[in-house]
Amino acid sequence: MFYDLNVPWSPNDRELQRTIAFLDELGYDVVALTHTLSGKLPAEISCPIPASLPFHTPNSLCLLRRCTLILADTSQNHRIAQIAAAYDILAIRPTDEKTLKQACETLDCEIISIDLTQRLAAHFKFKMLSQAIARGVRFEICYSPGILAVDSSARRNLIGNVTQLIRATRGRGLVISSEAKIALGCRAPADVINLASVWGLGQERGKEAICKEARSVVVTAQLKRTSYRGVVDVVYGGEKPMATPNKGAQGKAEAQKKRKASAITTNGNDGGEKESPKPPSKSDLQRQEKRARFESQKGTGTDIGKDSKIAEDQENTVSTSNVAVQIEN
Amino acid sequence: MVRVKHRYLLVSLLYPCASSSVAAKEPLPDVIHFHQPSSDQLTVPFLLRVIRDSVAELFGDYGAGVVSTSLQIKYLSPATSTAIIRTPRAHYQLVWAALTFISSLPKPMNQSCVVRVVRVSGTIRKSEEEVIRRAKDIIARAQRPGVNEGVVGDILKAVGRTGGRREEDVMAVMDEEYDENDYSDSES
Structure with a gap:
């Protein structure tokens, strides 16, 4: 699987169809269309990229929607959570060192995308970047x-900045994407990997940057949005095929619906018990355990039914029999 | 006598942009459009000049000098837009990077173009086999444009296979094992 996580999107872009078809021809499997937000944010944030594009797209290609937020001012409230919910992937483009520091340390995004064609004022610091990678x-x-x-x-700056970035990150946590406004700017995965190795990233790391790291961006982004506490996600909850959770390509409303649905399925498993919508916390479980132990110590035949019910109860909450559980680190 | 070692880059030229001369009434399928034949002006000296210039632009006199000793175009077919380029083994990555940075072919052709390296091999024979295989593959895809569409496409997608495209088809295959022992093509 090869990923290109940055293809600029703009309304009425006639070149986009060709770009997407060309990326498919080159062998990419997942492409993220990017909408860039800058300056003052609109009051109502919604993703302008339509779920299905107005032209034919290759069947084998998976399209995601990404937002690049240009960060010019650290003091401004960027409503990151709101933007993140509206798109599949959130990237941040810091413009100077202060904003880069903020993006590395606090902001909750998936990608930090620095404009490398400009001459940067300061060097990259490993300490700062490693915080983000961690x-x-x-x-x-x-x-x-x-x-x-x-x-x-521009080319000189790009090469210089890329080598600096590779040095500062020690080759870890990098994603390579095209940002091609026209199809001419796209290159095949093998060519990109070779380019990366000429720039000093190494063949293996280069391949990771375009496959593994990019995949982890997509998967963590999806988990952040749809899963329960970023750990457990319902891949298939036994619904009718129409309502199968798709690859996060739906909008926010769907994601929320899914989240609710997943919470319910993980909690009360068609057992019909009336439980609180929150799953049992650690202390709850301990209390239950204690009670079970206490009951068993009493150890009379009459209590066995109740005891086993509690055990069953716990089983219901902890293991999920008909729910596929996906755990990502 | 130590043999001079080479790498053979099998490249295919792709034309992603719409050419103004072929403003056809009905648009071609994308596969055929991207793999369209090159014009007759694409000759061996012309392509060699393009590559030399690109290497010189990206790596300067050092790159041009280091590469020039064995840079040669072994095969060029404008009809299928493929070429086999011989490069010195120690510096094939420079040539490859320079090819990646080519985005248009200059004066007599004046066409935007993407050069894609399809295979890197130690002998020319392996490259030739790959040329033939690729050409057959593209013809088959052009004749059956709807392989990945429709019901079959949906099924393949559900099974997790997209039209049988494997990683080897996307990546440029590099064969290393033919370096040392194969003396079959040690001409020049």
Whole structure:
């Protein structure tokens, strides 16, 4: 599986169909369409990218919707949670060192995408970047602006900044994507990997950047949005096929619905018991255990029924018999 | 006598942008459009010049000098838009990166173009086999445009296989094992 997590989207873009078809031809499997937000945010945030594009897209290609938020000011309230809920992937593009620091340390996003074609004022610091990587945030390298650059300074800056970024991150937590506005800026995965290895990333790391790391971005983003506490996700809850949770391609409403549904399925498993919608906390479980032990110590025949009921109860809450559980680290 | 070692890059030229001359009434399928034949102006000296210029632009005099000793175009077919390029083994990555940075073919052709490296091999024979295999593959796909669409596509998608595309088809295969022992093509 090969990922290209940055294809700029704009309304009435006639070039987009060709770009998507070309990416499919080159062998990519997942493509994220990017909508860029900058300046003052609108009051009502909703994703303008339609769920199904107005033209034919290749069947084998999975399309995601991503938002790139340009961060110009640290003091502004960016309503990150609201934006994140409206899109499949949230990327942040810091413009200076302060915003980069903020993005690395606190902001809850999936990708930090720095504009590498500009000359950056400060060096990257491993301490700062490693904080972001430890949180599971990936750094993005966009190669297409360098390939399509008319003047050589953009290309020089790109190469210089990429080598700096590789040095500072020690090759970890990088994602390579195209950011190709036209189909001409896309390159095949093998070419991209070779380019990365010429830039000093190494063949293996280069492949990871386009496969494994990019996949982990997609999966964590999906888990953050649909799963229960980012750990357990219902892949298939036994519903009718129409309502099967899809690859996060639906909008926010669906995601919320799903979240509720998943919470209910994990809690009360068609046993018909009336439980609180919250799953039992650790102390609850301990209390239940204690009670069970107490009951068993009493050890008379009359109490066995109740005892086993509690055990069954626990089983219902902990194991999920007809729910596929997906656990990601 | 130590043999001079080479790498053979099998490249295919893709044309992602709509050409103004072929403003056909009905648009071609994308597969055929991207793999369209090159014009007759694509000749061996022309392509060699394009590659040399690109290497020189990206890696300067050092790159051009290091590469020039054995850069050669062994095979060029404008009809299928494929070529086999011989490069020195120690520096094939420079040539490859330079090819990646080509986004248009200059003056006589004036066409935007993406160069994709399909295979890297130590002998020319393996490259030739791959050329034939790829050409057959593309013809088959052009004749059956709807393989991945419709009911069959849905089924393949459900099974988790998208039209039988494997990772080897996407990645440029590199064969290393033919380096040392194969003397069959040690000409020049």
